Amino acid sequence: GAGVSQSPSNKVTEKGKDVELRCDPISGHTALYWYRQSLGQGLEFLIYFQGNSAPDKSGLPSDRFSAERTGGSVSTLTIQRTQQEDSAVYLCASSLAQGRKQPQHFGDGTRLSIL
């Protein structure tokens, strides 16, 4: 079946603009994760959705970052007033229920470049 789909694959924008990144998880996966990966670095946790529970937002670096998951499926990560340090690859992943014991399936990411 289809894997995790992210769009756009690349986004170039000017400093100060808002951006929206989209993630379509694997059908039937109730857990959804967002990570940020700077060049040559590891995966930095941003936010985690599990079913209808309140999301774990503990990884969001500032209040310019927010995310929604509508209808328990598609998620949108929004970055307001973008800064150059926001440049990175934003990865989305999904997993089956009981996410703590299930592997994460990653999308190809959105490469965000802030000019």
Next chain:
Amino acid sequence: GENVEQHPSTLSVQEGDSAVIKCTYSDSASNYFPWYKQELGKRPQLIIDIRSNVGEKKDQRIAVTLNKTAKHFSLHITETQPEDSAVYFCAEHLIFGKGTKLSVKP
């Protein structure tokens, strides 16, 4: 909270040698331990995982061992090949290790 330490950060081996990467975790209640491989410019992909009811799991040339008492788990790759060159990450739920860049020299 969860904290994962991964070592080494880089590892260079000759083709055919073995490679071992180790991760130490903090939450004694954790019971699922995955390893992901990320090739250059690609998405991370699960290569092997282990649950806390077993101490070792093998899949062809790769294996993972778990020591719950010491709170660490290790990835073992035998008979390394150039295509094993990649960055490997361990994870404890939401937190990933910083990665190990493995280079296999032909």
